[in-house]
Amino acid sequence: MLIIRKKGILYLPLLLLVILLSVTNSYASISGDYRNALNQFRSLVKNSNQARYRSNWKRLEDKFIAIYQANPDGSYAPKVLYYMGRVNEELAKRSYLRSDFQAAVDYYNRCSRRFTKHSWTDDSLYRSARIQYYNLNQPAEARRTLNTVLRKYQSGDKYKNALELHRKILAEIRGSSSSAAPRPKVVKKVSPSRATSRTAPSSHKASGKVVLNGIRFTSSNDYTRVVIDLSGEVKHQYKFLNADPSRNLPFRLYIDLAGTVPSQAVKDELKIYDGILRMIRVGKPVPATSRVVLDFESVQKYTVFALENPYRVVVDVSAPQAGEKRQPPVDLSRKAPVSKPKKASRTVPPSRKIPDLVEQLGLTVKTVMIDAGHGGKDPGASKNRIREKDYVLKTAKMLGKKLKAKGFNVVYTRSTDVFIPLEERTAKANVQKVDLFVSLHINANNKRSVNGIETYYLNLARSKSARRIAARENAISEKRISDLQFILTDLMLNSKMQESKALAELVQASMLKTVRARGWKTRSNGVRSAPFYVLMGAKMPSILVELGYCSNSTEAKRLRNSSYLNLLADGIAKALTTYRRNLKNYAAM
Template sequence: MLITRKKGMLCLPLLLLILLLSVTDSYASISRDYQTALNQFRSLVKNPKQARYRSNWKRLEDKFIAIYQTNPDGSYAPKVLYYMGRVNEELAKRSYLRSDYQASVDYYNRCAKRFTKHSWTDDSLFRLARIQYYNLNQATEARRTLNTILRKYQSGDKYKEARALHRKIIAEVRNSRSSVASKSTVKKKPAKSTPSKVRKTNRSSRNVALKGIRFTSSNDYTRVVIDLSGATKHQYKFLNADPSRNLPFRLYIDLDRTVPTQSVKDELKIYDGILRMIRVGKPVPSTSRVVLDFEAVQKYTVFALENPYRVVVDVSAPKDGKMSHPPVDLSKKVLVHKTKKPSRTIPTSRKIPDLVEQLGLTVKTVMIDAGHGGKDPGASRNRIREKDYVLKTAKMLGKKLKAKGFNVLYTRSTDVFVPLEERTAKANVQKVDLFVSLHINANRKTSVNGIETYYLNLARSKSARRVAARENAITEKRISDLQFILTDLMLNSKMQESKALAELVQKSMVKTVRARGWKSKSNGVRSAPFYVLMGAKMPSILVELGYCSNKTEAKRLRNNSYLNLLAAGIANALSTYRHNLKNYAAM
């Protein structure tokens, strides 16, 4: 039965139908908007290049906010709040800003408090607890959040994970208390020890010490090394210059649970090259921040080396000092296993286009690196200490190269210790044309012998991994892990040119010693991720002159005539390399 009150009014059933269609249409619109925003979130997470920009995350957050404001009590509201938390959490992973993590916490909290019976509430609480514990150093708050899950959401899909994390936090608190209790018992024995000093020792024992900061700088290249007492997490961010506030280009590195030692200055002014100043501070109590101020930046790379643990920063500046585009972070490119196109490789006696372009049609200066030295003896077997014999060979090689018209520089000319990362940095700053690192090998199997030459690339064999692990002073397992963070350092290290140089040197050494009756074995040219070659801007190789662990080969290596022949073989190869280059330039 139709019910009407006045002429011209719609009947009640028709009005209800219109309202129902309006609500349905609104729900469908929210559903479409939510799905669109969700797809954009998933795409952004999978796109590292776009995910680097804060503006992309903030635009996505605005879209979720608009959906939420349309119907803050609707069925999509808890999901939208959850993803608003996810957006800020993903942003925080890239910005390393505490404020972004806090924004994420706020959204997860709102979802959990407003929608206590929704199936996503325990997910919000668990993500909230993880951020509190891992990112905000709020173990007590994280425990309370997990307690809520354990009490109210026992049938939720996050219950087991919440229980595991809760147990982890409890165990950490108990270990901490027992450690403090045991040390407080010990403190009673010394008559003059004070409680304040004991507490200070306990606190610092859980931290890593920032021992010092070293740098090598020129007008277009800088390498900064941050020395630490142990391994720790590090994050970094590049900040553009702000002329209105008189702020230069800055790169800051945050070191988790790290405390600077007294020898580390708060500020260190640099008066040479593109590096202006190094500053050290603590943005939060548990984090040390190292800020590098630069004149200009074109490319930068941040990576960690082990044994001892240090964080290395490589920065290159435009030659004219002008910034035409944002700097490129080489640390975050995707792993690439393929080499460059064949047309860009360097045949041993054919055209050399890339090298000609980069080196001005000539090779003038060679840096010779005698491996190890000082406190680091290197391989020591059969009356051979690697550091002594490679230095002797380096000086022989230097004399021969000078006789052929090369300028020769050394990373060390005496028995001193030079860190691996400083050797390549010296070559970059001096703008040398070729870098040759000399070493002597060793193996547990005394039957293994032979000459081998390496260039920087992924290790293709177990033997190459073993050699790289020994020269880097790390385990073979770490070599496997290392390969996934070295890709861009390798792709920007004249890989193909280095391979061609290695082939010439290997062939020439073996030919030279065999011509004089020495029955030396050739193990060929190999590739591996060597610390000493990382970041080199010129063709660079590492030569293993032989195995001191093999008695026959050790006897050869103790013979000055044999070392002189190896040096001659290397010098002849470098001369041929230069000659091939000149031939191309004359074409």
């Protein structure tokens, strides 16, 4: 025992030395990683070209997160949290997204809560308050944040700045009733790639003019969809202008909206620099007209069309892809002559319908976007204890699990009970460059006897029933469907109609086969075409599936059965797998 104790005493200094060296090396590693990340942050702020891309900021955020996770209680932890806030704040200055500003606030607040005595805590609180006031339109929250600085950090270097901003907010609050202190213009932002604004003052409504309520956009490096939200229907005209390097002017597309006034919250300039969309500008060339100007890096094709309820003007722009030869921009809105719908052609085997798909997708199908219809404030069809938005979301998640098990990448337009405008769903699919788009819905009819499942693809409505269903899903009257058909004639030039029809036929047949094999006597209403907003502008094969009629008591009972929904999801998943296999077989021919 004496020998062992002596050996223990002998090795104790060596053990302490090993531990000390290990801690020192770990600290040195964190210190080095922090300096590298900090240098990258400073470089990215200065490099306007690299700073335009969201991915660069997100990669930098990941590096700071890794440093923080390595030692969340270490001396670098508060600095890292602070710079995680700075990264998101700089990103938000370029994206103008509310979610990015909120992320910055969350990081700043986390720093101030966890490290109350650190010298950078007052900096975090002050930056958080500025964002709350100027970018998030939260003066009350900003004032509370500043109160913390004024109460606890009087010796901090941000005390004077906090005091000045606090007085400004207080003056605004006191002067709001007498209009003594005008409120700064603030553009409120919502979900990723979306920009909105407040409704217009009542004086505009009283004047009888239509109000430009806001502008939303979804953008990537080769596709952009811009949506101009209006309070009512207006006459609009547009013109495309080529880039003029001698005057340092980019490609521009302007839309003039007659008899329209912009809301007070619509900013004159909205800098984007995210993909091909550079900037959105709003002006008034003449008193009775609002002009929206879109500045682009490059343009290959563009389409301008209007949707209703609420009225909005949609602009789709595509840029040349990598390696693609640049051609003069093509206006797809005006290229196609309006013609009567052709009679439905005989069904062709899917493998003979997809040469264009093979060319576009690199001989494979990898990613599927599942769109659960409606959501949030829009419940969809509601009959017999069924709310459409709930049951299609449930089915979407079932389908997603099955597709993942079959090797597909799966993304959702929504995975919770939130409202997403119809035009943003397809735009998300285009931006994320998915290979297939499947929108799930549940039908309803005034005649309770009507039942069955049906699958749609984008085309002109060929029956009264198809027009009725399209009107319901688009939330417009059947009378307006005929007007929409003229728009669709133009948009179909760039759609995947034949591929979509082939996919719809596979899905319809597979769903019926799967449920009938288990004894369900489900009726087939076939494959149909109709002008659905949610499918407009899709760059990939896209379909809309009506899983049944909740207005029919027998079918509603089926739809409330999880086993039945699971079979429908299984049928869709099998069809998509068959479609992928047909595509590979075609490529191997």
